[in-house]
Amino acid sequence: MILKWLLPACFAVALVFPAAAQTVMGTDEAQNTFIRANEAYRRQDYKTAHATYAKVAAAGYRSPELFFNLGNASARLGRVGESVLNYERARELDPRDPDIAANLKRMAPPGNDPQPFVLTVPFHWLLGVLSLREWMGLFLGLHVAACLLGGCVFLLRPGIARTWLRRIALTAACAAALTAVFAAVRLYQYQGVQYSVVMAAKAEVRSGPGTGFSMLTAVPEGTKVRRLEFGGDANWARVMLMDGQAGFVRLGELAPI
Amino acid sequence: MCAFAANSFPLRTLLALVLFAAVVTSARAQNSLTARLEPAEATIGETVVYVLSVQSVGDEPQAPSLPRLDPAWGLGEPRFVGRSLQTSIQIVNGRQQVTRSTDFRYTLSPTREGTFLIPASSIDIGGATLRANPVTLKVTKVAAALNVPQELLGRVVPPQVPGNAEMQRALTGVIFVLPVVETPTPFAGQQILLTYHLCLDQAALQRSGLGSSLYADRVAPPDLNQFLKEEVFKVPQSLSFREQTIGNRRYLVAPLYQVAITPTKTGTLTAEPFSVNLYINQRGRGGDPFRGMLDDDPFFGMSPFGGGGSRLRIVALSPPVEMDVRPLPAEGRPADFSGAVGDFKLTAGADKSAVTADDDIVKLTVRLEGHGDAAALPKPDFARAGGIRLLEEPKSSTNRRVEGDQLVSTKNFDFLLRATQPGKLSIPPVSLAVFNPRTAKYETLRSAPVALDVAANTRKQEVLIAADTARNTPATGASGTDPAGPAPVNEDIRYIHEGVMRLATPGMLTGDDLLFWLLVAGAPAVTLGAWLAGRRRMAIESDTARYRQAGAGSTARRHLRRAARVLNSGDRTAFFGELDRALRGYFGDKFRIEPSGLTIEQIEASLAGRGAAEETIAAARGVIEECDAARYSPVQPGEDVMRRAYDDAAAVIGRVEALR
Numbered sequence: 001m002i003l004k005w006l007l008p009a010c011f012a013v014a015l016v017f018p019a020a021a022q023t024v025m026g027t028d029e030a031q032n033t034f035i036r037a038n039e040a041y042r043r044q045d046y047k048t049a050h051a052t053y054a055k056v057a058a059a060g061y062r063s064p065e066l067f068f069n070l071g072n073a074s075a076r077l078g079r080v081g082e083s084v085l086n087y088e089r090a091r092e093l094d095p096r097d098p099d100i101a102a103n104l105k106r107m108a109p110p111g112n113d114p115q116p117f118v119l120t121v122p123f124h125w126l127l128g129v130l131s132l133r134e135w136m137g138l139f140l141g142l143h144v145a146a147c148l149l150g151g152c153v154f155l156l157r158p159g160i161a162r163t164w165l166r167r168i169a170l171t172a173a174c175a176a177a178l179t180a181v182f183a184a185v186r187l188y189q190y191q192g193v194q195y196s197v198v199m200a201a202k203a204e205v206r207s208g209p210g211t212g213f214s215m216l217t218a219v220p221e222g223t224k225v226r227r228l229e230f231g232g233d234a235n236w237a238r239v240m241l242m243d244g245q246a247g248f249v250r251l252g253e254l255a256p257i
Numbered sequence: 258m259c260a261f262a263a264n265s266f267p268l269r270t271l272l273a274l275v276l277f278a279a280v281v282t283s284a285r286a287q288n289s290l291t292a293r294l295e296p297a298e299a300t301i302g303e304t305v306v307y308v309l310s311v312q313s314v315g316d317e318p319q320a321p322s323l324p325r326l327d328p329a330w331g332l333g334e335p336r337f338v339g340r341s342l343q344t345s346i347q348i349v350n351g352r353q354q355v356t357r358s359t360d361f362r363y364t365l366s367p368t369r370e371g372t373f374l375i376p377a378s379s380i381d382i383g384g385a386t387l388r389a390n391p392v393t394l395k396v397t398k399v400a401a402a403l404n405v406p407q408e409l410l411g412r413v414v415p416p417q418v419p420g421n422a423e424m425q426r427a428l429t430g431v432i433f434v435l436p437v438v439e440t441p442t443p444f445a446g447q448q449i450l451l452t453y454h455l456c457l458d459q460a461a462l463q464r465s466g467l468g469s470s471l472y473a474d475r476v477a478p479p480d481l482n483q484f485l486k487e488e489v490f491k492v493p494q495s496l497s498f499r500e501q502t503i504g505n506r507r508y509l510v511a512p513l514y515q516v517a518i519t520p521t522k523t524g525t526l527t528a529e530p531f532s533v534n535l536y537i538n539q540r541g542r543g544g545d546p547f548r549g550m551l552d553d554d555p556f557f558g559m560s561p562f563g564g565g566g567s568r569l570r571i572v573a574l575s576p577p578v579e580m581d582v583r584p585l586p587a588e589g590r591p592a593d594f595s596g597a598v599g600d601f602k603l604t605a606g607a608d609k610s611a612v613t614a615d616d617d618i619v620k621l622t623v624r625l626e627g628h629g630d631a632a633a634l635p636k637p638d639f640a641r642a643g644g645i646r647l648l649e650e651p652k653s654s655t656n657r658r659v660e661g662d663q664l665v666s667t668k669n670f671d672f673l674l675r676a677t678q679p680g681k682l683s684i685p686p687v688s689l690a691v692f693n694p695r696t697a698k699y700e701t702l703r704s705a706p707v708a709l710d711v712a713a714n715t716r717k718q719e720v721l722i723a724a725d726t727a728r729n730t731p732a733t734g735a736s737g738t739d740p741a742g743p744a745p746v747n748e749d750i751r752y753i754h755e756g757v758m759r760l761a762t763p764g765m766l767t768g769d770d771l772l773f774w775l776l777v778a779g780a781p782a783v784t785l786g787a788w789l790a791g792r793r794r795m796a797i798e799s800d801t802a803r804y805r806q807a808g809a810g811s812t813a814r815r816h817l818r819r820a821a822r823v824l825n826s827g828d829r830t831a832f833f834g835e836l837d838r839a840l841r842g843y844f845g846d847k848f849r850i851e852p853s854g855l856t857i858e859q860i861e862a863s864l865a866g867r868g869a870a871e872e873t874i875a876a877a878r879g880v881i882e883e884c885d886a887a888r889y890s891p892v893q894p895g896e897d898v899m900r901r902a903y904d905d906a907a908a909v910i911g912r913v914e915a916l917r
Contacts, residue, residue, distance in 0.1 A: 031757050031758060061758065062760070062761045063759055065756070065757075065759060066758050068754055069753040069754060078714070099754065106750055133761065136768070140766070151783050154784070154792075155787050155791050211650075
């Protein structure tokens with residue numbers, strides 16, 4: 001009896017709960033605040049613009065325009081690390097926006113986006129064309145279409161219509177399988193790997209978690225790193241630089257993308 | 258003969274008595290306690306050694322009980338300085354016997370003239386209490402034969418010359434280990450130097466018939482368990498003698514051992530004696546008489562039996578060093594005092610005076626230098642200042658050096674700082690509260706502030722150059738009006754995106770939402786359902802009769818429901834037509850006979866072939882005939898007839914369904 005109502009209840013909560021995070025600031029209010037921040041930016045009051053954009057972001061809203069504009073305001077205030085962080089977040093939501101790519105290229109230190117292995121360049125290029133949501137949506141669409149078309153194939157009587165429908169269904173299934181690969185890689189990049197940005201002017205990368213260990217290199221503000229381990233020392237994080245070098249950086253000098 | 262016999266009897270008796278006495282005496286002599294003084298005549302201030310020699314058989318003897326000395330004698334309390342032990346093993350009457358000779362040595366420091374009878378000491382051995390002989394000490398005012406300088410009175414211990422008391426007496430004040438402590442009344446936590454010097458009166462040695470070559474082994478520095486210690490100068494391989502006049506005598510003095518000690522508690526603490534075995538040639542008895550003490554010969558490592566001559570073994574001792582450790586005063590103690598004791602100076606300096614904000618790291622070195630235990634110094638307090646950030650806890654390094662007779666220690670702390678804002682900043686002073694034993698007062702050491710010239714970080718400013726590309730910001734000209742045309746752009750960062758935000762719903766299509774996975778799992782379920790439906794339809798189409806037979810009952814019930822609806826509407830012809838279709842259709846599907854040509858006889862035969870009861874067959878026949886009659890009869894049957902026919906038909910169908 002309880003189980004009969006449990007699943008629908010969970011389903012309802014799952015739909016309602018994401019919306020609950022945004023009850024602190026309503027959608028309309030968020031949009032209006034965003035517009036006010038734009039006005040402040042237009043009159044070159046970057047400090048006010050930054051604070052206003054940050055207020056919307058703190059309310060839990062995620063938008064490529066919001067993060068891009070926040071990155072611009074951070075850059076105007078000289079906060080390189082923060083600008084790179086927000087441009088990366090904007091790029092995650094809208095990977096095809098040329099403005100985001102240009103500003104990120106301008107602000108980030110060289111080496112943040114290393115060139116992949118030459119044989120994987122087409123794969124990475126295609127992967128970067130769509131965002132995670134777009135790949136997941138495309139996969140879901142193709143998957144559902146393939147399943148529905150397949151069902152229709154089974155219900156139709158043999159004939160030309162059934163033949164063509166089967167071909168279309170198979171094509172959709174293959175496309176769905178291919179899209180699933182890209183979506184899975186994107187999902188892994190989103191959930192399985194955490195990237196962070198260095199927020200300190202110069203962060204030391206050491207061979208161990210502590211100042212007693214030798215210093216391997218120093219990286220500038222805005223450098224993107226990949227977190228390797230979680231837990232362990234509370235003050236130091238094990239990271240891998242984009243060039244493959246691994247080391248330890250003070251946790252307080254990193255911000256997750 | 259009788260006379261001889263009469264004369265030999267008393268002789269044998271006497272011999273037996275002598276033997277008996279010898280046996281008894283020897284038995285009693287196996288455990289013995291004797292006392293002696295070295296020397297028995299001394300002068301005021303001279304150290305006298307009171308030696309208790311214990312001879313015991315079997316177990317090692319415990320320390321003897323000393324007599325109580327009258328304080329009025331001015332001899333002080335006997336102070337234990339050491340003991341020596343010799344063991345010999347004998348076989349007596351086939352049994353092993355271990356004999357131990359133990360000397361317990363105590364020092365006395367007479368301060369009054371007179372003759373004093375020191376009572377007997379006692380010791381418990383083998384269940385019996387042995388008492389030593391009392392000894393007499395004669396103390397005179399003038400230092401006669403001993404010739405010890407006044408400055409050394411009470412500070413030297415006569416050397417031990419085993420088996421040669423005369424030489425021991427002669428060498429008192431000639432060979433000794435002199436302890437020199439920086440201060441006998443240090444404060445708790447104050448680090449002081451303790452140095453042991455070997456002193457030799459070369460002229461006196463020669464007058465005593467001893468040569469100039471001196472070798473040593475078995476050096477025993479004190480344990481100093483009551484102190485924290487840090488060795489400064491370990492016993493060297495070669496001694497470096499220098500001449501020094503003490504009183505009216507010239508000595509050769511060489512440092513043997515130096516240690517920095519820090520008392521850990523208050524009260525009277527004692528540094529144990531220092532001892533070293535020395536071997537010296539006896540003149541005229543071999544050896545090289547021309548080898549001088551100042552020759553660069555190794556002090557250690559030479560066999561005392563080498564060289565072809567006889568050598569005298571001397572154990573040079575130092576007296577124990579008593580220190581009265583004072584507690585730190587409570588008056589004037591700062592609240593932030595953390596226990597640092599010493600006479601230190603604090604300075605601070607930065608490795609850069611001009612830096613860039615948020616870029617360069619400045620190393621501020623704080624240096625504490627002076628006399629004291631630098632290793633124990635805590636980290637100075639670094640005051641927070643606006644615009645300067647401390648990056649991490651400072652590293653420290655310690656070193657020391659000896660200057661003259663004092664130990665100078667240094668401790669450096671390296672603070673790593675970074676300026677976070679441009680301008681002329683000042684690194685605040687660092688401070689440390691210490692207790693200075695030299696002034697016996699608490700002090701707060703404070704460094705001077707360090708000026709820092711911080712330039713703005715121009716690399717960040719370059720980012721802010723130029724207008725945005727998507728919008729031309731009008732610049733104000735000298736006349737206050739907007740200049741004509743757009744301002745040039747430097748393609749810096751692109752302009753913001755205006756308009757409304759495209760909001761991404763949190764969790765949607767990111768693998769976190771349930772709906773996504775329901776759709777992913779549900780779509781194949783739909784396909785599966787369609788596949789099953791397709792298969793069923795194919796099965797039906799390939800064997801219609803079989804599927805009709807299987808669905809005969811449900812088809813009949815459907816017709817019956819339709820008939821029931823028609824019954825309620827009152828259309829009797831339609832009702833009986835539907836009822837007939839239900840029955841004929843049912844029997845046709847059930848028995849795989851085309852319903853249109855199905856006769857009552859075929860139905861009866863099929864029912865009989867299925868093993869139906871006569872009543873069922875009759876009931877079936879009756880209902881079908883009634884339907885035929887009602888359909889074609891001009892007389893319309895009543896409603897009750899229709900209902901009865903309906904019930905009969907349902908009953909027949911039910912009974913036939915029950916058949917196998």
